[in-house]
Amino acid sequence: MIEVKNLKKSYGHLDVLNQITFDVNKNDVVAVIGPSGSGKSTMLRSLVYLETIDGGGIRVSEDYLVKDGVYSRPAEIRNITAKMGMVFQHFNLFPHLTVKENLELAPKLVKKQPLAAIQRQSKEILEKIGLSSHANAYPSNLSGGQKQRVAIARALMMNPDILLFDEPTSALDPELTGEVLQVMKDLAKEHMTMIVVTHEMGFAKEVANRVIFMDNGEIVESGHPTELFENPQHERTKAFLNRSLK
Ligand SMILES: Nc1ncnc2c1ncn2[C@@H]1O[C@H](COP(=O)(O)OP(=O)(O)OP(=O)(O)O)[C@@H](O)[C@H]1O
Numbered sequence: 189m190i191e192v193k194n195l196k197k198s199y200g201h202l203d204v205l206n207q208i209t210f211d212v213n214k215n216d217v218v219a220v221i222g223p224s225g226s227g228k229s230t231m232l233r234s235l236v237y238l239e240t241i242d243g244g245g246i247r248v249s250e251d252y253l254v255k256d257g258v259y260s261r262p263a264e265i266r267n268i269t270a271k272m273g274m275v276f277q278h279f280n281l282f283p284h285l286t287v288k289e290n291l292e293l294a295p296k297l298v299k300k301q302p303l304a305a306i307q308r309q310s311k312e313i314l315e316k317i318g319l320s321s322h323a324n325a326y327p328s329n330l331s332g333g334q335k336q337r338v339a340i341a342r343a344l345m346m347n348p349d350i351l352l353f354d355e356p357t358s359a360l361d362p363e364l365t366g367e368v369l370q371v372m373k374d375l376a377k378e379h380m381t382m383i384v385v386t387h388e389m390g391f392a393k394e395v396a397n398r399v400i401f402m403d404n405g406e407i408v409e410s411g412h413p414t415e416l417f418e419n420p421q422h423e424r425t426k427a428f429l430n431r432s433l434k
Contacts, residue, residue, distance in 0.1 A: 189214050196243035206405040215379045219392035222402035228385040273343030277355040279335040281327040288323040313341045333364035353384040401425045
């Protein structure tokens with residue numbers, strides 16, 4: 189579904205991404221783990237054109253977002269990025285819109301669907317994430333966990349082929365992470381294809397079918413969670429896991 193090949197990106201002399209190569213297949217749940225500053229967010233954001241890369245390629249289904257460092261035309265880029273939904277660490281909800289309005293804004297602007305269909309979809313999705321009673325609330329009246337569930341619902345409104353999560357629970361109080369992880373687990377059970385940058389090793393172990401360990405802008409190793417967590421091959425992976433699983 190996604191092919192990432194030899195991605196390179198630098199900020200001045202700092203190589204943030206160095207020859208990043210991996211594939212994502214339909215129904216994969218890929219967890220990306222690694223120390224702070226290893227390039228995880230930059231890699232994820234580059235998939236949806238929130239960051240541009242300096243070299244390499246990204247293909248989504250049949251279409252190249254960028255090939256050998258050369259980006260496709262804007263209309264193609266829009267088509268490609270429309271296939272992906274993004275959930276951010278800090279939710280990025282519109283504070284002046286209600287929950288329902290947050291969900292319906294992008295579909296109203298972008299989709300050529302009747303209003304009634306959009307409203308029906310937002311009602312269904314809010315039921316699914318257990319927030320129907322908050323449809324008319326503003327983000328400021330929600331807990332962090334509820335805000336993040338709304339952000340996931342908003343991404344789902346665009347019917348993405350793949351969902352990208354950038355540390356979706358890192359800004360939450362520990363007692364609120366469970367409800368967000370549960371929504372993500374439910375999506376995985378429904379075979380949603382997902383890439384999740386996360387510090388939640390438990391989630392990576394339990395839900396992901398592949399874990400990618402990044403350090404210093406490189407993929408050091410990747411594999412099934414059982415392999416990677418129980419039998420890491422590289423010293424850098426071992427050291428990171430020792431620190432994280434303490
Ligand atoms: N706009 C920028 N200008 C300069 N350097 C940047 C910029 N954005 C990121 N960096 C640097 O790129 C490196 C990778 O950052 P990135 O946020 O991708 O890492 P990360 O693995 O997601 O870290 P964290 O887990 O802390 O979010 C870091 O050294 C960061 O300081």
